[in-house]
Amino acid sequence: MMSEALTSLALGRRPEGRTLVTASWVVGHKDGSHRLLRNGEVVFENGEILFVGHRFPGEVARRIDFGNALISPGLIDLDALSDLDTTILGIDNHPGWAKGRVWPRSYVEAGPYEMYSQEELAFQKRFAFGQLLLNGITTAAPIASLFYREWGETVAEFDAAADAAGELGLRVYLSPAYRAGGMVLEEPGRMVPVFDEERGFKGLSDAIAYIGRQNGRHGDLVRGMLAPDRVETSTLALLQRTDAAARDLDCKFRLHMAQGAMEVDTVRALHGSTAPVWLAKAGLLSDRLIAPHATNATEEDLVLYAANGVSIVHCPLVSARGGSTLNSFSSCRKRGINIAMGTDTTPADMLMNLLVGLITCRINDRASDQVRSVDLYDAATLGGARALGRSDIGHLSPGARADIAVFDLDDTVMAPSIDPITTLVTGGSGKVTRAVFVDGRVSMLSRKVAGIDMDKARVQAQAQYDRLIAKYPERSWANPPVSEIFPPSYPIEVDANG
Numbered sequence: 001m002m003s004e005a006l007t008s009l010a011l012g013r014r015p016e017g018r019t020l021v022t023a024s025w026v027v028g029h030k031d032g033s034h035r036l037l038r039n040g041e042v043v044f045e046n047g048e049i050l051f052v053g054h055r056f057p058g059e060v061a062r063r064i065d066f067g068n069a070l071i072s073p074g075l076i077d078l079d080a081l082s083d084l085d086t087t088i089l090g091i092d093n094h095p096g097w098a099k100g101r102v103w104p105r106s107y108v109e110a111g112p113y114e115m116y117s118q119e120e121l122a123f124q125k126r127f128a129f130g131q132l133l134l135n136g137i138t139t140a141a142p143i144a145s146l147f148y149r150e151w152g153e154t155v156a157e158f159d160a161a162a163d164a165a166g167e168l169g170l171r172v173y174l175s176p177a178y179r180a181g182g183m184v185l186e187e188p189g190r191m192v193p194v195f196d197e198e199r200g201f202k203g204l205s206d207a208i209a210y211i212g213r214q215n216g217r218h219g220d221l222v223r224g225m226l227a228p229d230r231v232e233t234s235t236l237a238l239l240q241r242t243d244a245a246a247r248d249l250d251c252k253f254r255l256h257m258a259q260g261a262m263e264v265d266t267v268r269a270l271h272g273s274t275a276p277v278w279l280a281k282a283g284l285l286s287d288r289l290i291a292p293h294a295t296n297a298t299e300e301d302l303v304l305y306a307a308n309g310v311s312i313v314h315c316p317l318v319s320a321r322g323g324s325t326l327n328s329f330s331s332c333r334k335r336g337i338n339i340a341m342g343t344d345t346t347p348a349d350m351l352m353n354l355l356v357g358l359i360t361c362r363i364n365d366r367a368s369d370q371v372r373s374v375d376l377y378d379a380a381t382l383g384g385a386r387a388l389g390r391s392d393i394g395h396l397s398p399g400a401r402a403d404i405a406v407f408d409l410d411d412t413v414m415a416p417s418i419d420p421i422t423t424l425v426t427g428g429s430g431k432v433t434r435a436v437f438v439d440g441r442v443s444m445l446s447r448k449v450a451g452i453d454m455d456k457a458r459v460q461a462q463a464q465y466d467r468l469i470a471k472y473p474e475r476s477w478a479n480p481p482v483s484e485i486f487p488p489s490y491p492i493e494v495d496a497n498g
C-alpha cells in the first residue's frame with residue numbers, strides 16, 4: 001500500500017525541504033563498508049544526504065515509509081546497455097560472423113552507413129536510460145554496439161543523450177565511442193583488422209571537445225569518460241593520446257580488453273602479446289583505465305591489473321550467455337583488483353547480473369564458499385564508485401549524493417527472507433524496484449519514469465528494431481534473407497485465410 005506522502009512525490013522533481021525515507025532495511029555505511037540498519041532512516045535535501053541512522057532528531061517536510069523494502073544506494077553500471085540490444089540476436093544464431101556481427105568485405109566496399117537516423121539513435125539511448133532507472137540503476141556509463149554504425153558514435157547523439165539523462169534524471173558518464181579500425185570478414189570465418197588511424201584521432205578530438213562542453217551539465221549529472229572502442233581496433237598512438245587526454249580532463253577511459261578469443265588472437269598477431277601486456281609495456285595501465293570484461297585474462301594480465309590499479313567491469317549475464325566467464329570473481333577480489341559491474345545486454349537488470357555473477361563464480365571456483373551475495377552487491381555499489389574515483393556515490397552516508405534505489409522485499413514473487421541483500425541477489429530481478437532517487441530527484445516511482453512514457457516508448461522501440469533487422473542481409477556474408485540469418489525457434493504457421 002502506498003502512503004499518502006509517497007503519492008505526493010512528483011515524478012521528475014526534487015521534493016521541497018527535507019525528505020525522510022524509511023523501510024524495514026536501510027543500507028548504511030561505516031568505516032568503508034556497508035551496514036544493515038533495521039528500520040533505518042535516510043534524510044536528504046537538495047540532492048544531498050543529511051542523515052542515515054535511527055530517530056532523526058530534526059524537522060522534516062515529509063516522511064515516507066516504504067514498508068518491507070530495502071533502501072539501497074543506487075546501483076552503478078559501468079557497461080550500461082544504451083541501445084536496442086543486438087547481441088541478443090546472436091543468442092541462438094551462430095556463428096556471429098554469419099549473422100551480421102562482422103562486416104563482410106562486400107559491405108565495407110559498398111560504404112558502411114548509419115542504419116539508424118539521428119532521431120532513432122537519440123531515442124534508443126533515452127529508452128535504454130528509462131530501462132536502467134526501472135532496474136534501480138542510478139549511475140551509468142553507456143555502451144552500445146558499433147556494428148550497425150557508419151564508424152564511431154556521433155557527437156549529436158551524445159548531446160541528445162546528455163539531455164535525456166538530465167530530463168530523466170540519471171547520472172551518466174558520456175562521450176562518443178571512437179575507433180581506429182574495424183574487423184572485416186574476408187571469407188567465411190576469416191576476420192582481419194583494417195585500420196584508419198586518422199579517423200580514430202578525429203573521434204578522440206571530438207570526444208575531448210564533447211567532454212569539455214558537457215562535463216558538469218544538468219546539475220553535474222553529466223560527466224565525461226573517454227570510450228575508445230575495443231583494444232584490437234585501437235592503435236598504440238590512439239591509446240597514448242587517450243590516456244593523456246584522460247589525465248588532462250581528469251576523467252577515466254574505458255577500453256574492452258581480455259574479452260574474447262578473436263581479440264586475443266588479433267592482438268597477439270599484431271603486437272606479440274595479450275592486450276594488457278601490450279598496454280603495460282607502453283605505461284598505459286593505471287587507475288584511469290576501466291576495463292570490461294577480463295573473461296579471457298591470463299594470470300599475467302590479472303597480476304598487471306592488480307599492480308596498476310585497473311578496474312574490471314564484470315558483466316556476467318552477457319559473458320555467460322556467450323559461454324565465457326570471469327575466472328573468477330572471487331580470485332580477482334583476492335588479488336585486490338577493483339571490480340565494478342555492468343549490464344551490457346538486455347535485460348538491463350543489475351540484480352539479475354548479480355545472481356548470474358554469483359552462480360558463475362561458484363562454478364569457476366568449484367566451490368560455494370568463496371563468494372557471497374554481498375560481494376556482488378559491493379561491486380555494484382562501492383566497486384563502481386571506486387572505478388569512477390568517486391567517494392560521494394555508491395553508499396548512503398551524510399554528505400553523499402542522494403542516489404537511492406528502493407527494492408521491495410515483499411513482492412509476491414519474492415521468497416520470505418531473513419537477509420535483504422541475499423534475498424535481492426538470489427531473487428535475481430530488478431522488477432522489484434519500487435522507487436529511484438537520483439541527486440534527490442524522483443526519477444522513477446512505481447514503474448513510471450520521469451521524462452518518458454515507457455509504454456509508448458516500448459512500441460516505438462519494437463518498430464525501430466524491426467527496421468534494423470530488415471537491414472541485416474546487407475552486412476551478412478553472401479547476403480542471405482532475414483529468415484535464414486535469424487530462423488524462428490519453431491516453424492511459423494500463419495492463417496492461410498488471414
Ligand SMILES: [Zn+2]
Nearest residue numbers: 079143292344
Ligand atoms: Zn562490454
